[in-house]
Amino acid sequence: MISHRLQIFAILAVLAFLAVLIILLRKNRLSLKYSLLWLFSGIVLLILSLFPGLLDSFSRLIGVYSSVNALFAVLIGCIILLMISFTAIVSKEKKEIVRLVQEMSLLENRLRELEEKAEEDRP
Amino acid sequence: MLVVNDCSEDRTREILEESGTDHLNLSVNLGIGGGVQAGYRYAREKGYDIAIQFDGDGQHEACYLPALVAPLEAGEADVVIGSRFVEKEGFQSSGARRAGIHLLSWLIHCLCGVQVRDVTSGMRAVNRRFIGLYAEHYAQDYPEPEALLYAGLRGGRIREVPVRMRERAHGKSSISAIRSVYYMVKVSLALLLGRIATRKEAAS
Numbered sequence: 001m002i003s004h005r006l007q008i009f010a011i012l013a014v015l016a017f018l019a020v021l022i023i024l025l026r027k028n029r030l031s032l033k034y035s036l037l038w039l040f041s042g043i044v045l046l047i048l049s050l051f052p053g054l055l056d057s058f059s060r061l062i063g064v065y066s067s068v069n070a071l072f073a074v075l076i077g078c079i080i081l082l083m084i085s086f087t088a089i090v091s092k093e094k095k096e097i098v099r100l101v102q103e104m105s106l107l108e109n110r111l112r113e114l115e116e117k118a119e120e121d122r123p
Numbered sequence: 124m125l126v127v128n129d130c131s132e133d134r135t136r137e138i139l140e141e142s143g144t145d146h147l148n149l150s151v152n153l154g155i156g157g158g159v160q161a162g163y164r165y166a167r168e169k170g171y172d173i174a175i176q177f178d179g180d181g182q183h184e185a186c187y188l189p190a191l192v193a194p195l196e197a198g199e200a201d202v203v204i205g206s207r208f209v210e211k212e213g214f215q216s217s218g219a220r221r222a223g224i225h226l227l228s229w230l231i232h233c234l235c236g237v238q239v240r241d242v243t244s245g246m247r248a249v250n251r252r253f254i255g256l257y258a259e260h261y262a263q264d265y266p267e268p269e270a271l272l273y274a275g276l277r278g279g280r281i282r283e284v285p286v287r288m289r290e291r292a293h294g295k296s297s298i299s300a301i302r303s304v305y306y307m308v309k310v311s312l313a314l315l316l317g318r319i320a321t322r323k324e325a326a327s
Contacts, residue, residue: 098153098263102161105127105147106168 002052002067010049010071018042037085041078048074125165126179129158155245156263163257174254176247180291182214183246187286191248200282201253202274204239205246213287223307227268230311234318235275239283242268246286253279262317265310272317278324 002010021038024030048055048071059070125145128135130152139146147161159176166174173195177183187205194200207215208224215221228242245267249257256277262269274281 097151098157098160101149101151101153102157102164105149105161106165109145109147109165 014046127158127162156266160261166254167258172251178245182288182291190284194282195250201250201279202281203248204244204283205286206241206283207288208240209285214290231272237275237281268310269313276321276323
């Protein structure tokens with residue numbers, strides 16, 4: 001069991017977190033695609049803090065004595081998931097940058113070729 | 124001939140422009156993998172039948188190029204490696220480095236059945252099929268062994284021809300003493316992951 005005090009604090013904290021997320025989304029500072037995991041984590045944590053009974057059964061299920069530790073475990077799970085997604089995003093971005101730089105160099109090369117040709121063709 | 128200028132800070136760009144040498148200027152430093160791949164994309168765009176990879180630091184000698192492309196022209200191979208270790212002549216690199224190369228060679232042999240001795244050699248020639256494949260997919264950080272494994276997994280016929288190499292005349296190896304351990308670990312891991320990520324094709 002978690003104390004009522006902790007439960008109220010957890011609910012308020014998660015609500016504040018979701019509020020910040022939604023404000024940033026509305027201001028277009030975050031793109032929805034990359035915020036889905038954050039939203040998902042927030043909602044999972046909100047459900048767990050609204051219904052601490054779920055957390056108790058979950059901690060019994062995975063063999064954790066204290067519900068608060070189970071809460072930490074869920075939180076860490078969310079963070080790991082987010083970090084993996086960041087690595088995936090960075091990798092994709094890196095690939096795209098490489099491709100763009102290569103394409104740009106090819107275009108520059110073609111431009112130079114055309115300029116030289118135009119120079120030669122000039123009467 | 125095409126020179127890839129990967130953000131050189133010396134007068135490379137000026138010299139290339141003054142001499143009218145065909146070249147690509149990469150606007151962000153991509154490292155050897157991204158640079159070589161840019162060359163393969165150029166070769167694909169031009170529709171070349173054969174592309175040769177050649178280091179610009181004086182290690183490679185142009186007199187071996189006919190021998191390098193001969194198996195491609197005869198249609199006997201898809202990828203040809205210029206190898207220091209076939210006839211064991213010329214600059215052979217240090218003992219520790221050779222041991223590392225042999226280990227990688229063995230690993231590649233285990234992973235795709237291709238037997239190449241000089242897996243880190245940057246002197247290579249490939250045919251049209253592999254110009255296209257490398258233009259789409261080329262390893263980024265220390266690419267030579269990985270590119271070889273990829274060729275082996277995609278059913279490429281790989282041939283080694285003997286060449287001599289010199290000690291590099293200019294510049295430093297991208298692999299210093301301390302980093303060589305990192306190099307071995309990184310490349311071995313990359314090879315294992317590459318084997319998992321690439322579906323094996325039968326030799327053509």
